[in-house]
Amino acid sequence: MxxxxxxxxxxxxxxxxxxxxxxxxxxxxxxxxxxxxxxxxxxxxxxxxxxxxxxxxxxxxxxxxxxxxxxxxxxxxxxxxxxxxxxxxxxxxxxxxxxxPRSLQSLPHTLSPREVERLLAAPAGDEPLALRDRAMLEILYATGLRVSELVGLTLGDLHLQVGYLMTLGKRSKQRIVPLGETAIAELRRYLSLGRPFLDKEEKSPFVFLNRFGKGLTRQGFWKIIKRRALEAGITKNIMPHTLRHSFATHLLENGADLRSVQTMLGHADISTTQIYTHVTRERIKKIHEQFHPRG
Structure with missing residues (x-):
């Protein structure tokens, strides 16, 4: 052995x-x-x-x-x-x-809907980097993409006319992910008004670029979301997947079925998605303790 x-x-x-x-x-x-x-x-x-x-x-x-x-x-x-x-x-x-055992599973960190709104509004203005950051945050919350999937997006993955994008997930599994109207609008603004200033040589296939015209890395995005969270006054410990976790939790809280959320997240096993049902139950318990007379 x-x-x-x-x-x-x-x-x-x-x-x-x-x-x-x-x-x-x-x-x-x-x-x-x-x-x-x-x-x-x-x-x-x-x-x-x-x-x-x-x-x-x-x-x-x-x-x-x-x-x-x-x-x-x-x-x-x-x-x-x-x-x-x-x-x-x-x-x-x-x-x-x-x-x-369930006790070994840690619950994912999430933001409240109000905190998400503040975070998405943090990159204000029409500077190229602000347009880029706003589009990235909107897409993450609209789709639940993994950060690695977000920074790996290429221009050929976007199908904005029909409202979706293609992404390559774990084990090279490709899936179709729907986009909301707000995310599409912010992405179009970035592509037309922000990205041309970053990709001066028009050579990069990646959607999201750094100030030098290169594709963003996971580490680069982590720094961005940390900075934007501070600007939004969010004191929680923001992780790279925080918006992905928030996306799934808010869908379930608003009545989405588990199988649909599993498909959108690209989970191979539904047991992985079920962790988010524990998050919603924990939130319900906290609300009960806070507002019930005998909580």
């Missing part, structure tokens, strides 16, 4: 290009896992069973490991067994039937 761990870590380093600190975290999780399996008398990957994985998680909890660390350990173990299966080293994946 130790040799298999070495193979897996080598794969993550060479094929996936993960950072050194990330590899160290995976390594720590899997050394702990292999030590546990050896005490269980396991010598091969095919000997691992789902109950063993559950006992491992229980042992971590007994050892005082935090919920976040236990969740990360489970991710490491899942990836490890998926790798062994894909490489033909193992014929089964014992983690496929093991679900993460």
């Amino acid at each position: 130790e040799q298999n761990v070495d193979l897996f870590l080598s794969y993550l380093s060479v094929e996936r290009g993960l950072a050194a600190n990330t590899l160290e975290a995976y390594g720590r999780d899997l050394v702990r896992y292999v030590d546990f399996l050896e005490k269980e008398g396991v010598r091969t990957a095919d000997s691992v069973t789902p109950p063993m994985v559950l006992r491992f998680l229980a042992r971590l909890k007994e050892g005082g490991l935090s919920a976040r660390s236990r969740a990360r350990s489970l991710v490491s173990v899942r990836m490890f067994h998926k790798f062994l299966l894909s490489e033909g080293i193992s014929s089964l994946n014992p983690t496929s039937q093991v679900e993460a």
Whole structure:
């Protein structure tokens, strides 16, 4: 099993290009896992069973490991067994039937509808960068795109006449995403009045550009949304996916069905989308506590 761990870590380093600190975290999780399996008398990957994985998680909890660390350990173990299966080293994946306890799932950070309005209004004026930022924020809230999907948009992905765009999501899955009228209007203003000043050489295929005419990065967008949140007076910790989370939560709060939200977000599994139902329930509880006489 130790040799298999070495193979897996080598794969993550060479094929996936993960950072050194990330590899160290995976390594720590899997050394702990292999030590546990050896005490269980396991010598091969095919000997691992789902109950063993559950006992491992229980042992971590007994050892005082935090919920976040236990969740990360489970991710490491899942990836490890998926790798062994894909490489033909193992014929089964014992983690496929093991679900993460609800307590291990952290609720996504969201903005209230009023906070979203303030954020979207923050890039005021007709300067090229203001037009760009306003269009980006409007599109994120209108579509629920991942930030990586937003900065990766090309001019050929836009179909504004019919009101949608194409995006390439995780695992290179392409999906059609509808745009609202406001987002389309702001995008048209940016394309006609802002983008030409940024793409002076008319060479970039990307929709959203930095001041040097290059495509924006995820890190670049993170700095933008942080700055615009400060301008809007929002004190919450804004993350790159905050508008994506807000998009999904507000849709569900206003009556959208879970399957439709799953399709718009590009989730392969509806269980991933279900986390947003917990967010809406938490909000309802807070409203009850705040306004009910005996809350």
